[in-house]
Amino acid sequence: MKIGIIGAGPAGLACAYKLSAQGINPEVYEAGPSVGGLAKSIKLWNQTVDLGPHRFFSSDRRVNELWLEVVGKDYSMVDRLTRILYKGNLYQYPLKPGDVMGKLGPGETFRCLVSYFKEYFAPEAENGGDETFEGWVVKRFGRRLYEIFFKTYSEKLWGLPCRELDADFAVQRIKKFSLIEALKSSVLGDKGKKHKTLVDRFAYPLGGTGDVYERMAAFVSERGGAVNLSTPVRRVVNDGFHVRGLELMDGTVREYEHMVSTMPLTQLVSRLDGVSEPVLAAAKSLRFRNTILVYLNVHSSDLFPDNWIYVHSPELLFGRITNFRNWSPSLYGSEETSILALEFWCDEGDDIWRWEDERLIGLAKDEISRAGLVKADISSEGYVHRISKCYPVYSAGYKRLLKPVEDYLRKIEGLTVIGRYGSFKYNNQDHSILMGILAADNIAKDAHNDLWAINTDYEYQESAVITETGLVDTGG
Ligand SMILES: Cc1cc2nc3c(=O)[nH]c(=O)nc-3n(C[C@H](O)[C@H](O)[C@H](O)COP(=O)(O)OP(=O)(O)OC[C@H]3O[C@@H](n4cnc5c(N)ncnc54)[C@H](O)[C@@H]3O)c2cc1C
Structure with missing residues (x-):
């Protein structure tokens, strides 16, 4: 079967690697001069660095098994230390009530508690409820804590007032943090908390994050597949609801029975043939x-x-x-x-x-x-x-815009859409790798994994985490 893959980031390469391991040799097209996408590493001043922080963490056995298969023993465990800088103070992250109270001081702590209980007993009516980021966080933490620990950072990141941001961002990234749980653990310590230390440590490749993807690409090439660098794809070629292949920037058309795309969803849709106006308009509104x-x-x-x-x-x-x-x-x-x-x-x-x-x-x-x-x-x-x-950008109501695009793409036979900007999901590496693994299973084994259903809060089928000695079961 002839498979073309657009993008040599974690999603595209995980898919290519898994296909190669099953004897199918895909051809990968990467716009940039190197592999790894957003998770690549670069050389600077005789050192190796990533594109910002890249902590790999997953509790999914399938993702971790693949990562270990690729990295082997060439990783070390890193003790994570992350803090929040706010008005000259550094607060521990995840937030610890004792630390927060000490640094905010008694006056501000009192205001935060009043605001928390006010929200608990008489919630604000006009904050967007559970639909917007602001409403979701204020309801659970109170307005004061929201303003200190959530508002400024989120508004810098998204460039939108939090009222115009969808609650999905909060649901997917901070849903597991509860103020009551945090208070309990600061009073009772961490007794009864399973595997906390495992979560606070993460496995990091000795050659930098991008080393994982360089190794995946080498494996694909050794097996007979191809990873074409500096080869941007202009568009996926379709004939109605059937994929025919891809077109490169110089107009060359290559035929494939199946195309896997991790190129930005908005570009993919705007360059397909015969897309209806409402679908095009919806795709154009995604930012x-x-x-x-x-x-x-x-x-x-x-x-x-x-x-x-x-x-x-x-x-x-x-x-x-x-x-x-x-x-x-x-x-x-x-x-x-x-x-x-x-x-x-x-x-x-x-x-x-x-x-x-x-x-x-x-x-x-x-x-x-x-x-x-x-x-x-x-x-x-x-x-x-x-x-x-x-x-x-998960702006409020983005799912209404994404839905017609998703419905349209689902109908195109021979097209699989995965990855962070490929499927418009705020993926970390583990989510993109999982999408790649499941896409390969759909193609090679005729599995019917619903890739659109994989969100960043996906439920693990079997839990296992990476430690210095390899994979350790965590139940589930
Ligand atoms: C600053 C920052 C910090 C991050 N921190 C973490 C972290 O701590 N932990 C974590 O797990 N993840 C982190 N991530 C996220 C992680 O980098 C991404 O989830 C992951 O790289 C997504 O993989 P992907 O394959 O879906 O997409 P990408 O990595 O974006 O790869 C897509 C590839 O497709 C190529 N492409 C696009 N269009 C075309 C085209 N038309 N033709 C050919 N090629 C094309 C691109 O050049 C790119 O190489 C971070 C990301 C950033 C930016």
Whole structure:
């Protein structure tokens, strides 16, 4: 069977790898000059870094088995330390009530508690209820805590008031955190909590996150498949509801019986033949958010201990900072500097997206010294990496727009749509890898996995997590 795959990110390569392992040799087309997509690693100043923080974690046996099969023993366990910077204080993340109360002080803590109980006994009527991000969080945490710990960061990330953001973002990313549970565990300790330490540690490849995908690509090529780099695909070629293959940018058409696409959903749909106006209009309304990563090579090996810090402080423009010095010594080797990556989020039309590199590097240096994370006089070099269409924006009601697109694509025989911007889901690596695995099963084994049903809060069939000695069952 002739299979074409668009995109050599985690989803496309997991699918290609699984097909290759079953004797089907796919041909992968990647627009960029290297593999890994958003989860690639790059070389900078004689060190290895990722595109922002990339913590791989899954409790799904299928995903972890594949990851271990590819990485072998070439990984180490990293103790995660992540904090939130807000008004000059660093709060532990996930939030710990004792820490929060200590740093907010008695007055602010009292206001937070009053606001929490007010919401509990007399909920606000006009906050969007369970439909919007703001309504969902205020209902569970109270307005005051929402304003301190959820509002500023989310608005920086999405560029939308939280009232216009769908509750899905909260449901998928923070649903497991409950204030009452957190308070209980701060009073009772962590007794009875299963595998907490496993969750706070994660497995990280010695060669950087992207090493996993370089190995997958090598496997595909060794088995007889192809991974074509710097080969962007213009469109999937269809004849009504049947796939015929793909067209490259130079007009070359290649025929395939089955196409797997991880290209942005909006582009895929707008370039198919015969799409109805309402479906096109729905696809055009779906938005993505861009990221600008500014890397600084700071001449110190001891800045702050976190893997990354969320920057909630509203007076600072950047939203997150990663310190690659704290991931694995294999990334920096004998170098004595620390590479930091600051993330700025914006829309395609925003001025900052078109700023020159030097101006962005100047902004990053200024912001990190104002944040108090690096002294202003420590010299550093800078490098800028721009990511277009980085985050699918879950604006309120986006599911109503996605549904007709999904219904239309489901009807096209021989087309599988997966991945983060491929299927417009806020995937982490594990979700994209799972989509790739299940897509390969659908193609090679005629399985009938519903790939559109895989969300970031998917339920695991069997739970197992990666430890330093390999996979450990966690029940389920
Ligand atoms: C700053 C940041 C931090 C993150 N942190 C984490 C984390 O801590 N943990 C975690 O698990 N995940 C994290 N992620 C998410 C993770 O990177 C993604 O979930 C994952 O890379 C998605 O894989 P994918 O294959 O679905 O999509 P992508 O990685 O986006 O890959 C899609 C590929 O398709 C290619 N492509 C697109 N259009 C075309 C075309 N027309 N022709 C040919 N090729 C095309 C692209 O070049 C790209 O290589 C983070 C992402 C970012 C940006």
